[in-house]
Amino acid sequence: MPTPEERAGGRATGTLGPLLASWLRSLRAANKSDQTCRTYVEGVAQLDEFLDSRDADDVTEVTRADVEDWIISLHGRKLSASTVNNRYRAAQQFFRWCLDEEEIGRSPMERTKAPIVPDQPVAVVREDAIRELFRSLNGKTFKDRRDAAAVRLFLDTGLRLSELAGLKVSDVDLDDRVVTVLGKGRRPRTVRYGAKTAVAMDRYHRARAKERTAALSGWWLAEKGRGAMTSDGIYQMIVRRSGAVGLDVHPHQLRHSWAHHFLAAGGSETDLMHNAGWRSRQMLNRYARSTAEERARESAGRLALGDRL
Incomplete structure (x- = not known):
């Protein structure tokens, strides 16, 4: 996977390319994470590629129609609604920076509306399926030991994929059973x-x-001396390992599952927010939504007033 700098450099001759490197320096100066920089630069680089077939020769000639046609083309590629929304947000941030730097007098995204992301609750992986996945990781090879530790840590802590992949040796305290991560922001x-x-760790x-x-x-x-694993490598490992036991599971689904099982076991919402690295209840509501009714029914049965009188 190319670095944000490499991706920006690869578009240096495009319509927006001459400004991409400067924008990236601004993002770095603002202490944005590698993942944020990569997401932003990739979104604008894709817009830049789309503009290759348009009339705009530089950023001042990009129009609202160019941006809207680009968004339509992303939908046409069958990208997920959330991905299209992320691309829109990246371009929005870029043109906002261009305005601040007086590279343009008016943003072509002025009065445009962000693509709607439909509310689609993520399915939770049930405990019996998780047990089956754990059983499949009981081998004694290096890969088995590594994959068992990674999957178990994921499901115990609800780390983001980028946080899990970014762990350093110095971030892991085996005696106190804690990991320290650098989250969003x-x-x-x-x-x-x-x-x-x-034990697995x-x-x-x-x-x-x-x-x-x-x-x-x-x-x-990574095995065979190929260096450290990337986020993509861990993603593929989880998909491959879950597929081997008949599950169709991705890392983000495991994070949603962790949140559900944490609350279902009686964990507090405040503790969940801290462990997940959330500052607002908006993310809490989003992660807990898909199984909120189920937890409410279980709580009602467990706390029934009539049974205590």
Whole structure:
């Protein structure tokens, strides 16, 4: 996967290209995360590619029609609504920066509306399916040890994929059973994991020490000396491992599942927000929505007044 700098450099001769590198420097100066920079630059780079077939020669000639036609083309490629919305937001931020830098006198996105993202609750992975997935990770190879530790840590802590992939050796405290991550907004937080995950993490730690790339700072090592695992590598591992036991599961679904099971077990919403790295209840409501009715029914049965009188 190219770095944001490489992606910006690859579009240096496009309509927007000459400004992409400067915008990226501004994002870096604002201490935006690598993932945010990559998302923003990728969105604007795709708009830049679309503009190759249009009449605009530089940023001042980009019109509202250009932007809206680009959005229509993204829908035509069958991208998810959330992906199209992210691309729109990236372009919006770019043109806002262009305005601030007086590269343009008016944004072509003025009065445009962000693409609607339909409300589609994410399906929760049930406990019996999770048990089956865990059982499939009980092997003794390096890959088995690593994958078992990664999946268990994911489901114990609800880390974002980028946070899980970005773990360094120095971020992992095996004795106190905690990991420290740098979340959105570059806000650090420390999250504890359970005893069974501690065993899996320790087993992986011992297996990791025998790898020839053990001196690398990244916690998750690829096999065969290929360096540290990336977010894409962990994503593919989870999809592959779940598919092997008949599940169609992706990492974001595991994060939603973690949130549901945390609340269903009696965890507080405040603790869930801290562990997940959320500042507003909007994300809490979004993650808890798909199984809120189920939890409400269970609570009603458990707390029935008539049973206590």
